[in-house]
Amino acid sequence: MGIKIALAGNPNSGKTTLFNDLTGSRQYVGNWPGVTVEKKEGKLKGAEYKDVVIQDLPGIYSLSPYTLEEVVSRTYLVTEKPDAIINIVDGTNIERNLYLTTQLLELNIPMVVALNMMDLVRKNGDTVNVKALSEALGCEVVELSALKGEGTDALIKRAVDAAKAGKTSQSREVLSGNVKAAVDKIAEIIGSASDSKFLRFNAIKAFERDEKAIEGLNLSSSQKDQIEKVIAETEKSMDDDSESIITNERYNYITGVTAKAVKKGRAKGELSVSDKIDRIVTNRVLGLPIFAVVMFLIYAIAMGGWSVSIGTAATDFTNDVIFGEWVPGFFDALLGVFGVVEGSVLYGLIQDGIVAGVGAVIGFVPQMLVLFLLLAILEDIGYMARVAFVMDRIFRQFGLSGKAFIPCLVATGCGVPGVMASRTIENERDRKMTLMTTTFMPCGAKLPIIGLIAGAVFGGSPWIAASAYFIGIGSIVLSGIILKKFKAFAGIPAPFVMELPAYHIPSVSGVLRATWERGWSFIKRAGSVIVISSVIIWFLSAFGTVNGHFGLVDNLFEDESIVTESYINELADRMDVPAEDVNAMDASLLASVGNGVSFVFKPLGFGNWKPTVATVTGLVAKEEVVGTFGVLYNYDDSEEELGEEGEGIWPRVAEDYTPIAAFSFMIFNLLCAPCFAAIGAIKREMNNAKWTWAAIGYMTGWAYVLALIVYQLGGLFVGEVAFGIGTVVGAIFLAALLYLLFRKGYQATEADKNLNAVKANA
Amino acid sequence: MPPILGNIIVIAIIVAILVVCGKNVVEMIRGELKGSGCAGCSGGCSCSGCSSCGSKPSDPKQTR
Numbered sequence: 001m002g003i004k005i006a007l008a009g010n011p012n013s014g015k016t017t018l019f020n021d022l023t024g025s026r027q028y029v030g031n032w033p034g035v036t037v038e039k040k041e042g043k044l045k046g047a048e049y050k051d052v053v054i055q056d057l058p059g060i061y062s063l064s065p066y067t068l069e070e071v072v073s074r075t076y077l078v079t080e081k082p083d084a085i086i087n088i089v090d091g092t093n094i095e096r097n098l099y100l101t102t103q104l105l106e107l108n109i110p111m112v113v114a115l116n117m118m119d120l121v122r123k124n125g126d127t128v129n130v131k132a133l134s135e136a137l138g139c140e141v142v143e144l145s146a147l148k149g150e151g152t153d154a155l156i157k158r159a160v161d162a163a164k165a166g167k168t169s170q171s172r173e174v175l176s177g178n179v180k181a182a183v184d185k186i187a188e189i190i191g192s193a194s195d196s197k198f199l200r201f202n203a204i205k206a207f208e209r210d211e212k213a214i215e216g217l218n219l220s221s222s223q224k225d226q227i228e229k230v231i232a233e234t235e236k237s238m239d240d241d242s243e244s245i246i247t248n249e250r251y252n253y254i255t256g257v258t259a260k261a262v263k264k265g266r267a268k269g270e271l272s273v274s275d276k277i278d279r280i281v282t283n284r285v286l287g288l289p290i291f292a293v294v295m296f297l298i299y300a301i302a303m304g305g306w307s308v309s310i311g312t313a314a315t316d317f318t319n320d321v322i323f324g325e326w327v328p329g330f331f332d333a334l335l336g337v338f339g340v341v342e343g344s345v346l347y348g349l350i351q352d353g354i355v356a357g358v359g360a361v362i363g364f365v366p367q368m369l370v371l372f373l374l375l376a377i378l379e380d381i382g383y384m385a386r387v388a389f390v391m392d393r394i395f396r397q398f399g400l401s402g403k404a405f406i407p408c409l410v411a412t413g414c415g416v417p418g419v420m421a422s423r424t425i426e427n428e429r430d431r432k433m434t435l436m437t438t439t440f441m442p443c444g445a446k447l448p449i450i451g452l453i454a455g456a457v458f459g460g461s462p463w464i465a466a467s468a469y470f471i472g473i474g475s476i477v478l479s480g481i482i483l484k485k486f487k488a489f490a491g492i493p494a495p496f497v498m499e500l501p502a503y504h505i506p507s508v509s510g511v512l513r514a515t516w517e518r519g520w521s522f523i524k525r526a527g528s529v530i531v532i533s534s535v536i537i538w539f540l541s542a543f544g545t546v547n548g549h550f551g552l553v554d555n556l557f558e559d560e561s562i563v564t565e566s567y568i569n570e571l572a573d574r575m576d577v578p579a580e581d582v583n584a585m586d587a588s589l590l591a592s593v594g595n596g597v598s599f600v601f602k603p604l605g606f607g608n609w610k611p612t613v614a615t616v617t618g619l620v621a622k623e624e625v626v627g628t629f630g631v632l633y634n635y636d637d638s639e640e641e642l643g644e645e646g647e648g649i650w651p652r653v654a655e656d657y658t659p660i661a662a663f664s665f666m667i668f669n670l671l672c673a674p675c676f677a678a679i680g681a682i683k684r685e686m687n688n689a690k691w692t693w694a695a696i697g698y699m700t701g702w703a704y705v706l707a708l709i710v711y712q713l714g715g716l717f718v719g720e721v722a723f724g725i726g727t728v729v730g731a732i733f734l735a736a737l738l739y740l741l742f743r744k745g746y747q748a749t750e751a752d753k754n755l756n757a758v759k760a761n762a
Numbered sequence: 763m764p765p766i767l768g769n770i771i772v773i774a775i776i777v778a779i780l781v782v783c784g785k786n787v788v789e790m791i792r793g794e795l796k797g798s799g800c801a802g803c804s805g806g807c808s809c810s811g812c813s814s815c816g817s818k819p820s821d822p823k824q825t826r
Contacts, residue, residue: 339765528783680794
């Protein structure tokens with residue numbers, strides 16, 4: 001007969017580390033039924049434990065009914081009745097963690113407390129008397145360091161033994177005086193309406209007026225009235241509300257427990273090293289500038305043109321040498337062995353299609369790896385958690401919550417987990433707004449676009465690379481301000497309480513693993529999506545109709561009897577280019593299709609078929625924008641082949657765009673509708689087709705307006721664009737944007753009190 | 763090697779690569795647009811089996 005053990009604990013207490021250690025790869029991940037909360041279960045490692053299933057519950061601070069995670073955990077414990085609970089407690093934050101422990105003990109399920117992070121506890125100079133703690137709580141306590149794998153075996157043995165024995169913890173009285181008497185009375189009133197195992201738990205929940213718990217008991221009106229009378233009397237005598245009364249009682253009990261078992265190494269009020277650093281990093285005045293400088297340096301080192309920009313140096317080498325000389329040279333030799341001659345269709349497909357397309361994207365992997373490495377270091381040392389706190393101060397000025405910034409931080413790796421991270425936002429309106437704006441952040445796949453524009457057009461300027469990040473943040477803040485003024489999103493910003501983990505030296509293996517995971521995914525994707533896209537793009541750009549003749553456009557263009565002067569003029573007119581700039585690719589299938597749509601992007605400065613096609617292919621995968629450029633610019637002129645001098649495509653790209661047009665192109669592609677994967681994630685989280693389309697429409701509209709304003713007004717300012725109808729439209733858009741930003745808008749009232757995700761899902 | 767044989771071999775290799783890649787891409791796009799994937803992410807560009815779902819991405823059974 002199988003054994004079920006539930007793993008419960010606060011967020012950041014080390015549950016995931018322990019769960020991964022206990023189950024290894026024998027895990028199953030899904031969603032809890034009806035809600036978007038992750039469900040993880042796995043079989044315990046070890047032949048002797050093959051029937052033991054570990055259920056990882058979401059990280060929670062209590063068993064109250066306020067968040068989906070709490071409701072899910074409580075429902076599981078009460079309905080599934082696991083054979084045992086492992087309550088993982090962060091030893092460096094015992095008081096806060098024990099709050100949940102007191103509630104779990106009331107469930108009368110065999111329990112073992114795993115006191116985690118004991119290595120940090122000792123390092124802090126604190127001591128925990130495990131025996132005294134165990135005696136005070138009435139249950140087994142095991143020391144653990146999940147990260148180092150210490151104590152896991154003893155923990156599992158105790159937990160499995162407890163499950164098999166079915167022995168519950170020795171009851172310890174958490175409540176006292178009037179409160180205890182009131183809860184005892186309520187337990188009598190509830191009587192047989194509750195499972196005897198959970199009577200105590202239900203009585204306390206009823207005292208707290210927990211709606212979900214009371215609903216589950218199916219009490220009669222008379223019972224409910226009696227319970228309400230008991231609560232009212234106690235509230236009056238203690239001059240406090242019932243929830244606060246119970247909270248106080250629990251913390252009084254916890255204070256007693258820790259007084260017996262915990263000895264702090266630091267004097268009360270003394271600041272830890274983390275606290276001292278936070279005084280500067282989260283300072284009211286310095287916090288934001290420090291963040292801006294840190295992110296600028298990161299992007300400058302990864303993608304700038306400085307001497308310390310190791311990412312750029314490595315990318316230059318990859319583009320110019322590896323994919324500029326070695327790889328084309330290798331394939332040239334290899335194809336020669338098979339008798340595939342240069343100039344043939346097959347040679348063109350491989351060199352100008354696949355190698356050029358994939359190479360253009362893979363070339364940015366070094367920059368990407370450096371950026372991911374630096375971001376992983378920041379995450380691991382604990383700084384990124386502070387960023388959400390710093391941003392909350394600014395967000396709150398505009399009616400937003402810093403909690404909405406956490407998905408944005410996640411989205412700098414990939415927009416998909418960023419979108420999923422919006423589940424932590426309880427307020428349904430804020431959650432929708434976050435879903436509509438999270439992918440404004442430049443994800444890993446967008447880095448090649450930034451790298452290409454910054455490198456090809458702006459000479460590797462670190463300002464351009466860093467500006468992409470701040471444009472993303474700026475778009476999120478401005479969108480939040482604008483959307484909050486509409487009734488659909490109006491509401492009071494949710495309070496933001498978050499735990500700041502202590503700073504610590506980054507774990508080398510952890511950082512390298514996180515960097516490699518992201519980088520390898522990117523490379524694998526290049527090997528699938530980019531290969532297919534490059535072949536399709538190559539085919540559509542290599543074949544076309546030239547003056548009524550269909551075939552390879554390069555070959556057809558060599559035939560003077562087909563390519564007449566009048567045809568050249570007609571093609572130049574159709575493509576809106578000077579006659580002397582017309583080349584074979586302008587007659588391709590892709591050029592015809594792209595040209596039909598490119599007028600849409602003319603006001604943005606890149607109304608040419610190549611960037612149009614690149615932008616559209618970006619819907620499949622954002623890195624495909626650069627892959628498409630790689631194919632289209634690699635073989636642009638039949639008389640000249642790139643790669644012989646190792647120049648790559650950058651000079652050709654730079655020729656086609658003015659700086660302001662290139663910047664406008666970058667802005668549009670960074671902010672417009674995300675890739676299919678992110679759209680799918682938004683669709684899943686919105687669970688509503690109308691809202692999904694609204695999100696896509698909003699992002700694309702925002703990107704278009706911003707790019708238009710930048711090109712038309714910015715171009716006029718720097719002298720690249722003449723005054724015209726575009727300028728007027730740009731000015732109108734800017735005025736409209738300013739109006740939406742500064743108007744009073746819909747004022748949230750009590751009636752708009754935030755629709756909670758728990759109620760929304762009820 | 764006679765050029766015609768060499769060309770056939772290269773074409774066969776390219777076709778095989780394209781078929782394998784193509785199938786992967788079609789499945790991936792279908793899955794992405796349906797919003798499937800593990801709960802850690804929906805199999806997006808960062809999903810090579812990240813730590814949030816263990817060593818490989820799994821297909822969740824959402825019982826709604």
